[in-house]
Amino acid sequence: MLRDLEELRIEYCGIGVIVAKDQVSESVTPLLKFPRLTFLELSSLENLRNFYPQKHTLEWPHLYRLSIRSCDELEIFEKEVSSSLEIHEEGSSLDSKYPLLSQCKVLLPKLEILRLSNLIGLIPLIWEDQLSHNSFRNLKTLFVESCGFVKLVPLRVLKxxxxxEELEVRECDTLELVFDFEDLNDYKEAESSSVIVPLKKLTLCGLQKLKNVWSNHYKGDVSFPSLRSVHVSYCESLTSLFPASIAKGMLRDLEELRIEYCGMDVIVAKDQLSESVAPLLEFPKLTFLKLSSLKNLRSFYPQTHTLEWPHLYRLSIRSCDKLEIFEKEVSSSLEIHEEGSSLDSKYPLLSHGKVTYNLEKLTLMGKGAEVIGSGQLSMYCFPKVKVLYLHVGYDESKSISYKLLKSFPNLEELRLRGHIKEALGGGDDAHLPIKLSLDEIYNITSLVPLLVSPPNLTHLHMVSCYELTTLMTSSVARSLVHLTSLSISNCDGIEEIIWKEEGEDDDDEEFVFSKLQHLKVERMPKIRSILSWTH
Structure with a gap:
């Protein structure tokens, strides 16, 4: 009677079984058929032990998506291969558990999405040697959360x-290795071809004991040519992300790489074989690189190397203060680093003229932001950067110089944040942005040096600039003839937006901000007036 059922979701219920036992004694094993079921979700069913309380046969040939979360009493996979297509054995007691899924020849031929959560010790049963290779042949997405296992995917299963296409693993406290190539030698003896994995997206988060993503035994016979997005975060025990053998030419489709809050000191581990020439690490399609809160990160690769990412569009580096981002001197070759460096050497991430050409958005927080903000990086040029975000001085107050703008000839928007004690002019040849945003500026008491130079300024946005009492003088306001948007929020000390300078008469007043289209003033408890005199 459920032949048309397509979706079944059961959450936070006290049921012990999903289908109750027939009151009439059954002489044959009942067949429970769901020919059109495509989605099954079982979540937080703490008492659930079985789908049906006695021996039975289940059929759902078109199951497309399966999600099981926090059903600790439910046995999902058989521990041994059944001798028939039926899921359960004869003579079981009433307290027996009947595995939800059989290890028959074709288990879930249509399954594309598998979500497993809070299921301790489950994963090894999924990957039993006896399990048919056809069982997950159409699986596209595997999501695993809070499950107990040490190694996730062995090579025999991976192939x-x-x-x-997508693998996401979160909060698995015992996981130490994701892709296990321990049995690579056995595979090579049986198979002559290499293993090509179609994975496109890899997400790893909150894996406290993760030591390696790829097994150290990797020898180049397994490739990930379609990998496009990698996001790794909160993996404190991880010392590197990629083996050199994978990073060398096997990440040509990688478009996005994000690494946050991890313990790694390098991103690409050193090749186990000695190298006679500096390796070339190519990322021809990479457009977004984010490195955030990597307190141990010293280098992208621990020895002399060449980095190429010609289409890098967006770069964000936050709180990676051991990482050398910029070169101190111009290199005499196209290679980023010099020969004969010690293992403790730092290898700058960016060459002064090679890898920055197509960059349009640059975000720096910490040491890198202070180097840029000081205006002392004249050998670098970022010709296409349109948006620059600098967060400086979270340990002590720093100065910002408009000289930095000489490295950004086409900058449109400058965003500043942090402990900035003063702003210094950069000279007439500094290209000034048309948008200026100030967010949580703690120490600066006057914006006049920042606002004197940019006559082309069209947008000025300020949030939480606590020590300011006024925004600008009337003469500065008159110079901002192109200003169209002014937004000021949560600046507790500001009493006036514009104040009249000493010696200025009311006869000197003229209308300011003639092109202003948007004005926003909010959460300003001390504000008395926009102007210090009446028009």
Whole structure:
């Protein structure tokens, strides 16, 4: 009677079984058929032990998506291979558990999405040697959260996941290795071809004991040519992300790489084989690189190397203060680093003229922001950067110089944040942005040096600039003839937006901000007036 059922979701219920036992004694094993079921979700069913309380056969040939979360009493996979297509054995007691899924020849031929959560010790049963390779042949997305296992995907299973495109693993406290190539030698003896994994997106988060993503035994016979997005965060025990053998030419489709709050000191581990020439690490399609709160990170690669990412569009580096971002001197070759460096050497991430050409958005927080903000990086040029965000001085107050703008000839928007004690002019040849945003500026008491130079300024946005009492003088206001948007929020000390300078008469007043289209003033408890005199 449920032949048309397509979706079944059960959450936070006290049920012990999903289908109750028939009151009439059954002489044959009942067949429970769901020919059109495509989505099954079982979540937080703490008492659930079985789908049906006695021996039975289940069929759902078109199951497309399966999600099981926090059903600790439910046995999902058989521990041994059944001798028939039926899921359960004869003579089981009433307290027996009947595994939800059989290890028959074709288990879930249509399954594309598998979500497993809060299921301790489950993963090894999924990947039993006896499990048919056809069981997950159409699986595209595997999501695993809070499950107990040490190694996730062995090679023998990986080579059968012919359609796996997305893998996401979160909060698995015992996981030490994601892709296990321990059995690579056995595979090579049996198979002559290499393993090609179609994975496109990899997300790893909150894996406290993760030591390696790829096994150290990797030897180049397994490739990930379709990988486009990698996001790794809160993996404190991880010392590197990629083996050199994967990073060398096997990440040509990688478009996005984000690494946050990890313990790694390098991103690409050193090749186990000695190298006679500096390796070339190519990322021809990479457009977004984010490195955030990596307190141990010293280098992208621990030895002399060449980095190429010609289409890098967006770069964000926050709180990676051991990482050398910029070169101190111009290199005499196209290679980023010099020969004969010690293992403790730092290898600057960016060459002064090679890898920055197509960059349009640059975000720096910490040491890198202070180097840029000081205006002392004249050998670098970022010809296409349109948006620059600098967060400086979270340990002590720093100065910002408009000289920095000489490295950004086409800058449109400058965003500043942090402990800035003063702003210094950069001279007439500094290209000034048309948008200026100030967010949580703690120490600066006057914006006049920042606002005197930019006559082309069209947008000025300020949030939480606590020590300011006024925004600008009337003469500065008159110079901002192109200003169209002014937004001021949560600046507790500001009493006046514009004040009349000493010696200025009311006869000197003229209308300011003639092109202003948008004015926003909010959460300003001391504000008395926009102007210090009446028009």
């Amino acid at each position: 059968s996941l012919n359609n796996l």
